[in-house]
Amino acid sequence: MITRKKLSILALTFCTITLFNGAPASASTAYTGIRNATSQEIVDDMKIGWNLGNTLDATGSTGSDPLASETSWGNPKTTHAMIDRIKAAGFNTIRIPVTWNNHMGSAPNYTIDPAWFNRVEEVMNYAFDNDMYVILNIHHEDSWLIPTYEKQEQVTAQLTKAWTQIANRFNKYGDYLIFETMNEPRPVGAANEWSGGSSENRQVINNYNLAAVNTIRSTGGNNASRCIMVPTLAASATSVAVDDLVIPNNDKKVIVSLHMYSPYLFAMVNTETPNWGTDAEKSELDSQLDAVANKFVKKGQAVVIGEFGTINKDNKLARATHAEYYAKAAKSRHITPVWWDNGYSAAKASDSYGLLNRNTLNLDCPEVITALMKGANVNNNTTTSSSVLYNFESSTGGWTAINALSDASVAWEWKYNGNNSLRADINLSSGGQYYFALPQNQDLSGKSQLKAVVRHADWGNHGTGMSAKLYVKTGSSYQWFDGGSTKIDSSVAGTELTFDLSKVANLNDVKEIGVQFIAADNAAWNTSLYMDYVTAQ
16 A cells, blocks of 8 residues: 655645545545655556657658648647547557657756657647656657767767756656656667677666766655656667666666566567467577566566557457566566557558557557556556547547538537547528448447547528437448437537447447438528547446
8 A cells, every 4th residue: 555645734735645445535636746666666566658759759851830740740630539439449658758858958057848748748738637757758859868878978968968857857857757767878879789799889888877876866855756767778678788787876666667568479569370278488588588587676676668569460459468467476476567559550560560450549459458467467548448439639630510611620619528529510491411420341249338528510490300329330231330319509518419220230330320410491691510528338
């Protein structure tokens, strides 16, 4: 049990009181203070995590807008709804890789762009709003973070300037925020880049970890005892990298950071075997995790596997088998694993680790997520609890408008949840039928109810009133099922439509979901239709 240090009554008014056999009492883990907790207790409570990869760490061309780096590798801008969806799937921890170098000034101050700080903090708070842990690091800094004696003085100057600014900026956040000193520091391009590097490389990385930890600790406040993750060379679990890691100051609030995509050929190489699950393969994974646990966990040094995962080889059964076994094996050794999701999930392609479609908010491989939660002994919400399918925060998600004056668009003037909704303008006619439709294959098996919140604008002649219904089309014949008509109006609160899915055939083969709007017989003139917060449970 983790108990909080004494807080004033005023602080208790604003802070979350966390009970480790239940949910936080308030709706945020941002300002919890520093609890009376060991690093191992915190790692155990982190349960299982997910990486917001290829996003704030992206380094592509941005033109005149430096904040555009977030989308420069093809992922959409991160929204609150994305993180809501990840939390609903069962993840309790989010690792937010961030590349700072492209948003830094020159020596000697290396001043970080305030606008970039603001955006990073905004995304962090999406996670804290969901009662999650956040791991914040410095990520693709390979161009300057070089582990050699020759570069050590120069690198240390920039590293400590960066961490001074980051630590001071986020000092106010409690111990649900964990800093990670570096990502995969290594001799880029060397033959031994991924196999442990040289003795010089490993020693210099130890020095960098020490400098970063000392810098963070020196800022005081919550940072004096915050958990900090430190990597081995390349975050590798190879024996030479692990054996040469030096824990800065023997600090028990330091957590070892490793990356373990294991076994390599199954997890990372799209042209290699799509199969996994023999007794020998399980034994090999157990041996690797045992080595880590024996080296660190059993000696009082907590471990987080900051990246792991398997690519999509059109082998969801094998991936699910591996995911469940991996999560269970890691958690049984008190190690928390964090899945690498880069937003890309195309079958049989390289680097296809994605589990969340960030445009539609659909889960690309719910079988893997269910397996992860089962292995980590987490109550998985992907099929049993309400989860957001579409929130229209950054895009239409593929939804279209039918019989409208223009196609569906994202609108800001009304929303039920978040900042935006879906809108279409229509010309009202007697008994006219209008649709928001998503003609896209989906698997809603295991879901019992579909919901959406809708309204019409207060302009136009709606006569005796408009009605609306949720519908789905399933199977090869596109069979129509709907939830029945409900009267709707222009109320700012909107009207919630509910559709009982218990009698719908072929839920595993949904071809289209949508909302049908039906105008009254005496309706006329133009109006607008809105929809938001499409959920399934």
